[in-house]
Amino acid sequence: MIIQALRPWGVAGFLVMSSSGLTAQHCDITLRGRVWNADSGEPLPYAAIYIVGTPHGAISDAQGAFSIANLCEDSTYVVKVSHIECRHETQVLRLTENKEFNFYLHHHVLAEIVVKERAITPAPAQAVEQLSSEQLAQRQSSALGEALRQLPGVAVLNTGTTIAKPVIHGLHSNRIAIVSDRLVLEGQQWGAEHAPEIDLFTAHQVSVVKGAAGVRYGVGAMAGAVVLEPKPLRSRPGWGGWAYVGLNSNGFGAAMAGAVEWKPAGGSSFSTRLQGTLKRSGNLRAPDYWLGNTGAAEINFSAWSEWETGAWRHEAALSRFAQRIGILQAAHIGNLSDLRRAIESPLPLNNDDRFTYAIDRPFQRIQHYTLRHRASRAVSDRWKLSAQYALQFNHREEYDIVRRSGSAANKPQQRFRLWTHTADLALEHSPLNHWEGGIGTQLLHQFNLVGRGGLIPDYSAWGGSLWVLERWRHYPKPWEVEVGLRYDYRHTAASTTGTLYNIDTAVHFGSLSGNFGLVRRMGKHLRWTLNSGYAWRPPHVNELFARGVHHGAATYEEGRPDLRPEKAWNTNMSAQYEHHRLQATLTVFRNRVQNFIYLDPQRTLVLTSRGAFPAYFYAQADAVLYGLDASVALPLAAGLVLEARSSCLRAYRSAHDSVENATRYDWLPLMPSDRFQYGLYWSTQGKDVSSDAPGPARTYARLTATTALRQVRLPQQGLLQEAPPAFTLWSFEAGHTFSAQQGRNGYWEVGLLVRNLANLRYREYLNFFRFFADEPGLNIGCWGKRHF
Amino acid sequence: MNTFVKISLIGLFAATLVISGCRKDDDTENEIITTVVVHLKATDGSLDRKFTWNDPDGDGGLSPTVEDIVLPPNREFDAQVFFYDRSKSPEVDVTEEIEKESDEHLLVYRVNGALQLTITPTDSDTKGRPFRLKTRWATGAPSTGSVVITLRHNPNKLLSTLDNTGSVDAEVAFPVRIE
Numbered sequence: 016m017i018i019q020a021l022r023p024w025g026v027a028g029f030l031v032m033s034s035s036g037l038t039a040q041h042c043d044i045t046l047r048g049r050v051w052n053a054d055s056g057e058p059l060p061y062a063a064i065y066i067v068g069t070p071h072g073a074i075s076d077a078q079g080a081f082s083i084a085n086l087c088e089d090s091t092y093v094v095k096v097s098h099i100e101c102r103h104e105t106q107v108l109r110l111t112e113n114k115e116f117n118f119y120l121h122h123h124v125l126a127e128i129v130v131k132e133r134a135i136t137p138a139p140a141q142a143v144e145q146l147s148s149e150q151l152a153q154r155q156s157s158a159l160g161e162a163l164r165q166l167p168g169v170a171v172l173n174t175g176t177t178i179a180k181p182v183i184h185g186l187h188s189n190r191i192a193i194v195s196d197r198l199v200l201e202g203q204q205w206g207a208e209h210a211p212e213i214d215l216f217t218a219h220q221v222s223v224v225k226g227a228a229g230v231r232y233g234v235g236a237m238a239g240a241v242v243l244e245p246k247p248l249r250s251r252p253g254w255g256g257w258a259y260v261g262l263n264s265n266g267f268g269a270a271m272a273g274a275v276e277w278k279p280a281g282g283s284s285f286s287t288r289l290q291g292t293l294k295r296s297g298n299l300r301a302p303d304y305w306l307g308n309t310g311a312a313e314i315n316f317s318a319w320s321e322w323e324t325g326a327w328r329h330e331a332a333l334s335r336f337a338q339r340i341g342i343l344q345a346a347h348i349g350n351l352s353d354l355r356r357a358i359e360s361p362l363p364l365n366n367d368d369r370f371t372y373a374i375d376r377p378f379q380r381i382q383h384y385t386l387r388h389r390a391s392r393a394v395s396d397r398w399k400l401s402a403q404y405a406l407q408f409n410h411r412e413e414y415d416i417v418r419r420s421g422s423a424a425n426k427p428q429q430r431f432r433l434w435t436h437t438a439d440l441a442l443e444h445s446p447l448n449h450w451e452g453g454i455g456t457q458l459l460h461q462f463n464l465v466g467r468g469g470l471i472p473d474y475s476a477w478g479g480s481l482w483v484l485e486r487w488r489h490y491p492k493p494w495e496v497e498v499g500l501r502y503d504y505r506h507t508a509a510s511t512t513g514t515l516y517n518i519d520t521a522v523h524f525g526s527l528s529g530n531f532g533l534v535r536r537m538g539k540h541l542r543w544t545l546n547s548g549y550a551w552r553p554p555h556v557n558e559l560f561a562r563g564v565h566h567g568a569a570t571y572e573e574g575r576p577d578l579r580p581e582k583a584w585n586t587n588m589s590a591q592y593e594h595h596r597l598q599a600t601l602t603v604f605r606n607r608v609q610n611f612i613y614l615d616p617q618r619t620l621v622l623t624s625r626g627a628f629p630a631y632f633y634a635q636a637d638a639v640l641y642g643l644d645a646s647v648a649l650p651l652a653a654g655l656v657l658e659a660r661s662s663c664l665r666a667y668r669s670a671h672d673s674v675e676n677a678t679r680y681d682w683l684p685l686m687p688s689d690r691f692q693y694g695l696y697w698s699t700q701g702k703d704v705s706s707d708a709p710g711p712a713r714t715y716a717r718l719t720a721t722t723a724l725r726q727v728r729l730p731q732q733g734l735l736q737e738a739p740p741a742f743t744l745w746s747f748e749a750g751h752t753f754s755a756q757q758g759r760n761g762y763w764e765v766g767l768l769v770r771n772l773a774n775l776r777y778r779e780y781l782n783f784f785r786f787f788a789d790e791p792g793l794n795i796g797c798w799g800k801r802h803f
Numbered sequence: 804m805n806t807f808v809k810i811s812l813i814g815l816f817a818a819t820l821v822i823s824g825c826r827k828d829d830d831t832e833n834e835i836i837t838t839v840v841v842h843l844k845a846t847d848g849s850l851d852r853k854f855t856w857n858d859p860d861g862d863g864g865l866s867p868t869v870e871d872i873v874l875p876p877n878r879e880f881d882a883q884v885f886f887y888d889r890s891k892s893p894e895v896d897v898t899e900e901i902e903k904e905s906d907e908h909l910l911v912y913r914v915n916g917a918l919q920l921t922i923t924p925t926d927s928d929t930k931g932r933p934f935r936l937k938t939r940w941a942t943g944a945p946s947t948g949s950v951v952i953t954l955r956h957n958p959n960k961l962l963s964t965l966d967n968t969g970s971v972d973a974e975v976a977f978p979v980r981i982e
Contacts, residue, residue, distance in 0.1 A: 349956070349971025356967055365957065365969060415834075416956065416970070418907075421900045423832035430831040469831070564862045571863060623862040624836045626974040 140532020141226035156270035167644035170687035173782035174208035186238035201435035212383035219246035227548030227585035230499035252280040261798030268296025284323035297372040301789035307367030308341040336383040341374040350626040354569040452485035478505040497532035524553035554578040571621040571628040596650040611638035638668040688726035694719035712753035739778035838887040910935040916948025
């Protein structure tokens, strides 16, 4: 009866009992956790968490997080979590040890519900930046690199406008890992002009781990990782999903995406989601001219299901990513004098200065397929076993400008096919004496078929690893400790066929990596983390065996077969302060890389049939990268927040001068210049943009200025010593979330994103095409997303 | 139903994987010019010789070999340039493709040093615009220097100066002696 009466204002109750026993009471325990919308998987803000019979309570914040301090040890508490839009439900939780909890609340529904309680996996002890749900919603149709540009410490390495790679603290490509749904993306990441094959529409949370993350994510994660997580599958029977349409004024681009979710009725454990994305855009426009051949097309598809058989819980996912991207024709140069002329010309040479959707040569065609199966089960009440097998197939084709009547007219000029099999086995445990973590192993096999005339030889690699990662947490103690250790082994056999330059050789590398992290909470609002990690990376096949002219850079590059692995000692310290709407984060880091692999300009020229090219040989030296990232959000008035962020980096390597027999220091090339962002953020009280709750409509707007300084720390040698001047870009974004009409499910999100508001003419130092053309001008994007 | 959905999803994916994996298996092909030959024929029939710039292993590796062009003074020669890809076997005669697409190609000659040599075009492309695969070389007094021959792709032939338009497909320098 009471339940019926309360239903519109539903209350969910949770009972938390600590283990019984009478000891002297210490009333300084903190209960922490997050409240989630079980239907949408979104964090649920403004949920009331209170402890029955005590004055203790809290309201969840925008991320659904809450903490209740000053609870007593060894007491039994009834915790109630309620939300104005959630239906009544009861759940008894048995808490055997203090830890963080996720509470999943359901909306008004009549069906029977099971609330799932899951312990939160501790966040890495490294500095972590996360895209807010608003930022992600605004940029779902962008490339991964572009979307991450907002985050302090993250920069973007561009090849023109169509290819973007994330850079973490100055390092990118093979030195960072991109982890999508617990699987490390295996593409041709060695190439600076090879963008990651990621569809952001599949991501629900995107975070960047800054610092050595090799223990968690493997040898690729020497400098950090980009971690994408999908939205959990539907836990309630029925249908759901969303549909998205977005338009961009620059390039007259359109993106359409949608997802359908289904869980059958009748208590079945099966749940599934199908998702698809279509994107198309034409030539982009710089303030003064069209950027010829910068169109792009993308078609992606993914499916994900989970079900249970007995004690096993299965998850199967498959996805296809397919992209065709045009490359600025003005960047096609034949030799060094072409490049010199292009640099000297204020306007792009040989530019097709008009709008078209057509994608002509040169272009890239990329497909990435993933097939993944994961099975897990509890082996005891503390231990969980999980196994995962994944197959990834990456197919990259590069089409250069060729003669139409020649025999190459219908063929790609470069083609890479990479098959990667990975098998993972992990045994994880919930806290044992306050230690939480697991051990695991991974086997990997890769086969890369490049074929005739490729930049790199064919190779076949296999490897294995063994890791252990443990985290100590014991509330109310303010300390947390993370310790990780991992051993990796890689064996690579490379061979070429059908060319005059023959390679048939094998190399192998193995090394330990380790990580030590310390978290210290000071009071309710301040959190310190210190993380020190030792990570390594075997030299990649291109660094060992590459040989040829790098078009676009007009350099001749040659690998070195005797390179040794890079070893990095990465330490970062960060402080986070969060009190109401005041937030501040400061991260300082230092990364010392032994045997850092780089391209060393030679004093010789290599004569080819297109003229002479400056030679760059791969070389190794010790390098140091250090800097700081900071961000602050300062509430000014109701709904108005002043935001500021900055990223600063210094990176140099030692250079041995054989003439003077002394060690000099030289700046590393292509390092992001210092960058500052500041702006105003305004929002109305109301539902979170990503929440499923049919609350009052909510509106937000953000005006941001980004200032990038001129990079003045440039290597002494090398051709291209000039960096483009400093610039300040303005952008504006706004969003509005509102419920669908009365009596219907779901809600709408609409958004507006204006980039380069002043239509500024500028060039980015980290864009390889800075010599050829300006960055794109004003873009007005608008989009709408309907959630069912 | 569940099993059916699961199986069909897996089946569908396997099919896409197989289909696209085997979609077309023709190989890649790079357009390389390893060899440039200048064929010079004196108008009075006193000389008929081919001079070769050759780098059969492509970029890097072994250095290219270049023949010196030695010409008698005060004569005229009919010249034609030939391009080959000798990294493939059998060698590919790229000249045929260039002639077929003469409107999208242009040759540029640059005479360096004190060399007493004038080069004038004797041909035009399919649209009546400069092509310069065939030229006439007129030698002056004894002198030395070099001739740089550049093959440009996709030039804009409507420009007033044609020396720098398009992108470079081949650029080789021949040492020349008039004696």
